[in-house]
Amino acid sequence: MKIRRLGQAVLTLLLAGALWGCALPEQEPEQPRLLMGVSQIGSESAWRIGNTRDIEEQAAVYDVSLMMENANQKQENQIAAIRRFIAYKVDVIAFSPIVEEGWDNVLQEAKDAGIPVILVDRDIRTEKKDLTTCLIGADFYREGVMAAEYLIRKADALGLEQVNIVEITGTENSTPMRQRQAGFYDTIAGDPRMTVLESIDGDFLKSRGAECMRQLLDTYGDSIDVAFSHNDEMTLGALPEIEKAGLVPGSDIIIISIDGGQEAIDVLKEGKINCVVECTPKLGKALMETALKLKAGEEVETLIHPEEQVFSDEMDTSTIGPRGY
Numbered sequence: 001m002k003i004r005r006l007g008q009a010v011l012t013l014l015l016a017g018a019l020w021g022c023a024l025p026e027q028e029p030e031q032p033r034l035l036m037g038v039s040q041i042g043s044e045s046a047w048r049i050g051n052t053r054d055i056e057e058q059a060a061v062y063d064v065s066l067m068m069e070n071a072n073q074k075q076e077n078q079i080a081a082i083r084r085f086i087a088y089k090v091d092v093i094a095f096s097p098i099v100e101e102g103w104d105n106v107l108q109e110a111k112d113a114g115i116p117v118i119l120v121d122r123d124i125r126t127e128k129k130d131l132t133t134c135l136i137g138a139d140f141y142r143e144g145v146m147a148a149e150y151l152i153r154k155a156d157a158l159g160l161e162q163v164n165i166v167e168i169t170g171t172e173n174s175t176p177m178r179q180r181q182a183g184f185y186d187t188i189a190g191d192p193r194m195t196v197l198e199s200i201d202g203d204f205l206k207s208r209g210a211e212c213m214r215q216l217l218d219t220y221g222d223s224i225d226v227a228f229s230h231n232d233e234m235t236l237g238a239l240p241e242i243e244k245a246g247l248v249p250g251s252d253i254i255i256i257s258i259d260g261g262q263e264a265i266d267v268l269k270e271g272k273i274n275c276v277v278e279c280t281p282k283l284g285k286a287l288m289e290t291a292l293k294l295k296a297g298e299e300v301e302t303l304i305h306p307e308e309q310v311f312s313d314e315m316d317t318s319t320i321g322p323r324g325y
């Protein structure tokens with residue numbers, strides 16, 4: 001008897017539970033683990049587009065909710081975006097500063113609001129301390145060194161006695177422009193064969209790469225031995241200009257590029273580019289992991305450089321796999 005009553009009681013409880021369950025209001029959707037504001041520079045290159053895509057993909061993998069804003073190559077748009085992120089009280093701000101100077105005020109505002117800032121890809125210059133937590137980006141100085149080391153090997157292989165270089169640089173005052181140039185110049189400085197005829201600002205844009213190359217060809221004609229371009233887009237803009245001038249890129253002029261996007265690698269395989277130093281845009285995974293650590297109050301590495309390599313006519317280029325950007 002007792003046992004039957006107990007059974008009935010359990011059944012009643014179960015039924016009540018089930019009914020209660022049905023009557024429950026819909027559960028709130030789970031909160032994302034973290035809300036991140038990202039100020040991206042723009043869409044100037046395959047590198048940049050690949051970087052944006054990678055950040056979005058990795059955010060989905062790590063269940064991070066993104067507010068992603070494209071600044072269309074304008075510093076003031078980046079500053080406005082960071083201010084919106086602060087007003088929105090995001091957990092973490094990540095941004096890729098178009099140039100190195102001019103961020104002190106807005107970053108102080110983020111600091112005062114208690115929001116950690118992660119630098120992605122490029123660095124800032126400031127007198128103030130602790131405005132940002134860390135930098136996740138390539139070692140641009142090393143990229144410049146690798147480009148110059150390739151050139152020295154190439155000059156040796158061809159037995160060149162004099163090497164006239166033209167340089168098309170990335171955006172003035174940006175970290176990759178400054179450091180790629182410094183690494184390249186420091187490395188060729190010890191080689192008396194090397195002369196930089198001229199360096200012009202191509203702003204990392206394909207159209208500017210073409211303009212710069214036209215101008216350089218007008219001035220120096222076929223005395224140019226090498227074109228060192230700070231990114232693939234400018235290189236791809238410059239190549240047709242060299243051909244229009246009746247010269248063959250890859251043999252009449254040694255072409256050195258940086259990034260390693262698919263299009264440039266295809267042209268390297270065709271022999272019109274001699275060397276491409278890799279700069280990977282795949283920084284999303286390290287970014288998400290760092291942001292989650294910051295939210296959890298854990299220590300983070302202050303500098304994360306991805307591994308990079310050199311692709312060139314010194315290797316069997318048919319072994320280079322798909323690049324993904």
Ligand code: GYE
Nearest residue numbers: 044045047048176204231
């Ligand atoms: O090389 C270029 C892009 O900051 C590393 O910016 C990045 C550079 C990259 O537009 O293609």
